[in-house]
Amino acid sequence: MSETVQSPALWRQLQCTASLVQATMAGKSMTGQLEAVPALLRPGVQALAFQVMRQWGRARALRALLAPRRPPPAVDALLCTALALCWDASQAPYAPYTLVSQSVEAARKQRQTQAQAGFINACLRRFLRERDALVAQTQGDVEAQWNHPDWWVQRLQEDYPEDWQRLLTHAQTPPPMTLRVNVQHGRVSEYQARLRAAGLGVGRAVGPCGLQLDQPVPVQHLPGFANGDVSVQDAAAQMAGPLLLSGMPSDRPLRILDACAAPGGKTGHLLEIRPDARVLAIDIDQARCERIHQNLQRLSLSAEVRPANASAPEDWWDGERFDAILLDAPCTASGIVRRHPDVRWLRRPSDSAQLAATQRQLLESLWPLLAPGGRMLYCTCSVFRMEGDQVIQAFLQRNTEALLRPSPGHLVPGQALTGLTVGDNPFGEHDCFYYALLEKAAAPL
Ligand SMILES: C[S@@+](CC[C@H](N)C(=O)[O-])C[C@H]1O[C@@H](n2cnc3c(N)ncnc32)[C@H](O)[C@@H]1O
Numbered sequence: 001m002s003e004t005v006q007s008p009a010l011w012r013q014l015q016c017t018a019s020l021v022q023a024t025m026a027g028k029s030m031t032g033q034l035e036a037v038p039a040l041l042r043p044g045v046q047a048l049a050f051q052v053m054r055q056w057g058r059a060r061a062l063r064a065l066l067a068p069r070r071p072p073p074a075v076d077a078l079l080c081t082a083l084a085l086c087w088d089a090s091q092a093p094y095a096p097y098t099l100v101s102q103s104v105e106a107a108r109k110q111r112q113t114q115a116q117a118g119f120i121n122a123c124l125r126r127f128l129r130e131r132d133a134l135v136a137q138t139q140g141d142v143e144a145q146w147n148h149p150d151w152w153v154q155r156l157q158e159d160y161p162e163d164w165q166r167l168l169t170h171a172q173t174p175p176p177m178t179l180r181v182n183v184q185h186g187r188v189s190e191y192q193a194r195l196r197a198a199g200l201g202v203g204r205a206v207g208p209c210g211l212q213l214d215q216p217v218p219v220q221h222l223p224g225f226a227n228g229d230v231s232v233q234d235a236a237a238q239m240a241g242p243l244l245l246s247g248m249p250s251d252r253p254l255r256i257l258d259a260c261a262a263p264g265g266k267t268g269h270l271l272e273i274r275p276d277a278r279v280l281a282i283d284i285d286q287a288r289c290e291r292i293h294q295n296l297q298r299l300s301l302s303a304e305v306r307p308a309n310a311s312a313p314e315d316w317w318d319g320e321r322f323d324a325i326l327l328d329a330p331c332t333a334s335g336i337v338r339r340h341p342d343v344r345w346l347r348r349p350s351d352s353a354q355l356a357a358t359q360r361q362l363l364e365s366l367w368p369l370l371a372p373g374g375r376m377l378y379c380t381c382s383v384f385r386m387e388g389d390q391v392i393q394a395f396l397q398r399n400t401e402a403l404l405r406p407s408p409g410h411l412v413p414g415q416a417l418t419g420l421t422v423g424d425n426p427f428g429e430h431d432c433f434y435y436a437l438l439e440k441a442a443a444p445l
Helices: 010-025 030-035 042-054 056-066 073-086 096-108 117-137 142-146 150-159 164-170 188-197 237-245 265-273 286-299 351-369 389-398
Strands: 178-181 204-206 210-212 230-232 255-258 278-283 304-307 322-328 370-380 402-410 434-440
Touching: 010 030, 010 042, 010 073, 010 096, 030 042, 042 056, 042 073, 056 073, 056 117, 056 142, 073 096, 073 117, 096 117, 142 150, 150 164, 178 188, 188 210, 230 265, 237 265, 237 322, 237 370, 237 402, 237 434, 255 265, 265 278, 265 286, 265 322, 278 286, 286 304, 322 351, 351 370, 351 389, 389 402, 389 434
Parallel strands: 255 278, 255 322, 278 304, 322 370
Antiparallel strands: 178 210, 178 230, 204 210, 370 434, 402 434
8 A cells, every 4th residue: 555645544533543542551642642743643643542442341251261371562552453443343443454464564664563574464354364362252241241441330330320330331422513603703694505505514503602513624615714703512512501691681791701711712612601701711721711711812802810729829810809700620621532542541530529629729719719709610621520519519519609500511422412400410412521510609788
């Protein structure tokens, strides 16, 4: 197979995929690594690497059967990459024999794996011959069955006795591309007409200004993307702005704090809903603050953006209370594993408890900054109750002037919209999020 400008050879993509996978298993985020992959290779490698992460539990179990003594890391990564991609022919992006021969080619063409090309060939050919028997031997292995770490499966079983299987299955499906139409620039129906004219279908309406596309497309192909007519944002993330702002006073500009704002997806939405608002957007990560600027610039919206630690308001707060605070807290990101399938293998069982401590501290530090009668929306993109419900229930016990308003709670995907209730609110096609809307009791007259 020759390498052309349009499509790099599959063996080259497999080499790059295996090296990303190897670094991920050593603790490096795949999303960050993908940014450094040459542009020509990136789309193909991303598709392969994400597919490998979704099948990693099974691939590791199969490798352990084929090679009980673990091979050196680069060989192991390439062998497991090939197994992950070809174990289920119905999902394989290429025919299994093509994957095998290209994986062997990949091994031959690089120093770290060259000497083991024959070994990789022998393992993969044995796998193709004995596939059914080998797969049957992995039955009963939780990681192989669900392609998530054991502890993760166990925690979902505890947190969602009814829904854990559905959640794990959902996590295996590639996510849809969902758009948020900027209603300051035009109506949703008008944007649908523009999509149709561009040959991209009309999308499926989700929420007040969301459109789910039939097929993901590069953002440059979206009509008016550069002018801020539309943004890419999951349907669950699109709930933040309306939840926080609907019903808030409309006769004056609101003062809003977006406390963990980068890259600014929700900051932009808040301003699309209330362009007159005075928004302070802070994030502890200075480099990520630049992303907020870029996002707002594209949308032609403005906010005060500052690198700051939300847990230390004494360093940056001017003493004027906020009408509304959005706290999109740092979390395990366990609710967005469809988009980031590496996350499940990067997290450790203790991460949720550590993050919950940070989340509690952020809530306690920011609560005094809220005006009486004001609202705070707490959210995370974690599916674990330790970072959602449990944080909020403890906070409500400590702060009796905090009232929990009707909130989605843990959003469990995969079912029809049932409306807003306190507690879990399963609906539709979206990531897992947790939302709690808190109101500060108005000062007594
Ligand atoms: C879930 S992301 C926020 C996503 C963002 N709200 C959006 O919709 O685009 C969490 C952010 O919290 C920031 N962060 C973590 N600890 C923080 C702290 N103590 N103060 C301010 N920002 C913090 C991280 O840098 C990260 O950008």
